[in-house]
Amino acid sequence: MDTILNNIHEYGYAVIEDALPEGVIERLLTDCLENQPDFKAAGIGRRQDSQLNEQIRKDKTLWLTGASTAQADFMALTDELRLEVNRNFFLGLFDYECHYATYEVGDFYKKHLDAFKGKSNRVFTTVCYLNTPDAGGELLIYAQDSDEVIARVAPKAGSLVVFESERFPHEVLVAGSARYSIAGWFRMNNSIVGTIDPPS
Numbered sequence: 444m445d446t447i448l449n450n451i452h453e454y455g456y457a458v459i460e461d462a463l464p465e466g467v468i469e470r471l472l473t474d475c476l477e478n479q480p481d482f483k484a485a486g487i488g489r490r491q492d493s494q495l496n497e498q499i500r501k502d503k504t505l506w507l508t509g510a511s512t513a514q515a516d517f518m519a520l521t522d523e524l525r526l527e528v529n530r531n532f533f534l535g536l537f538d539y540e541c542h543y544a545t546y547e548v549g550d551f552y553k554k555h556l557d558a559f560k561g562k563s564n565r566v567f568t569t570v571c572y573l574n575t576p577d578a579g580g581e582l583l584i585y586a587q588d589s590d591e592v593i594a595r596v597a598p599k600a601g602s603l604v605v606f607e608s609e610r611f612p613h614e615v616l617v618a619g620s621a622r623y624s625i626a627g628w629f630r631m632n633n634s635i636v637g638t639i640d641p642p643s
């Protein structure tokens with residue numbers, strides 16, 4: 444927990460290996476695999492143009508509801524993180540939303556931001572990896588307003604990445620084998636922002 448908080452404080456992002464207990468990761472992966480039939484092509488913002496969409500991202504997603512023990516355990520852990528982040532940074536993060544994401548061979552997610560200043564109440568993005576793909580699927584984190592790659596993360600089961608949603612453009616490189624993860628967002632209850640979050 445201290446590593447996460449220190450790195451967020453110093454750099455605005457954190458990459459932590461073995462962040463979650465192995466048993467939890469195994470159960471989440473099983474849950475994720477069992478639910479594959481319900482996964483849907485992911486959307487981007489409000490653009491429902493599926494052709495345009497496919498040029499930007501090719502993953503399939505399913506929102507977690509807490510319905511299974513694995514999901515409930517994960518949400519209990521992220522809630523601990525939410526409270527610690529609030530306590531340390533004097534923030535009022537009030538909510539966490541997350542979805543499973545499946546990248547099949549050849550799938551990718553081009554460089555993007557998860558939130559735009561004043562347009563979203565997403566404050567921190569989290570990505571938790573459920574398996575270790577044999578090849579590809581690296582997460583690239585870019586410096587703010589730049590093409591400079593500041594972190595290159597090879598997905599590994601149990602690793603957790605946290606970063607400021609408005610600050611870091613990022614990208615998922617083409618997956619060379621199936622890649623399973625949970626992407627999530629800690630949100631601020633920002634009533635000034637009249638816009639509804641795009642259904643990721």
Ligand code: OGA
Nearest residue numbers: 557570582613615624626
């Ligand atoms: C996302 C995302 C990164 C990853 O789902 O918005 O950027 O490494 N995911 O899966």
Ligand code: MN
Nearest residue numbers: 555556557613
């Ligand atoms: Mn993203």
